[in-house]
Amino acid sequence: MPAETAVDISTTWLEKELRLPEHCARHGLPYARKVTFALKSNPRIGSRKKVLAPGYTSVDRAAEYLNQVKIVKATGWPMCAHCIRERAVGITLASVLLFLGVAAFACAFIIGALTDAAAGVFVGLFFGGLALLLLSVVPFQRVSLGRLTQAHVTDDGQAVHVTNPKPEFVREIPAAARASQAADRRAGD
């Protein structure tokens, strides 16, 4: 496997909303659409298991996340036709699963309330619907803009870290936009 490459774009440069590359970072293809969205950092917060500890609730976990997450607005980020198609497919799949899940729930309650169908039918539809709803999150996450653009904000909020960018993308990032080495080091910690 080739070593991981990356480019760090300074957050202060991004905030000026200057022109971003014309090629997508993931495929190196010319952009088909430029998107504006919020990039986030991935703060390392207490593990899910910690929620089981007394006095630490999922609300604490959410508060911890909100305290630490850094959000940066990306304006005019290039996405090629391939990226856009992938996102459309993922969102369609997620919507279909969500719709089927809700429909299964509705059927479960209608059948439960209006008919004498066996309890097994109600339970089956109820849990089937629940499984579909939970499953719909997967394609949705897979095609999130952060995932598709392979970009996230570093923990210190100084830079946007793009993982394995194509040379076509990197070449078009002006020197002034590159985050300082200090930010790189902190991000790597």
Ligand SMILES: [Zn+2]
């Ligand atoms: Zn692409």
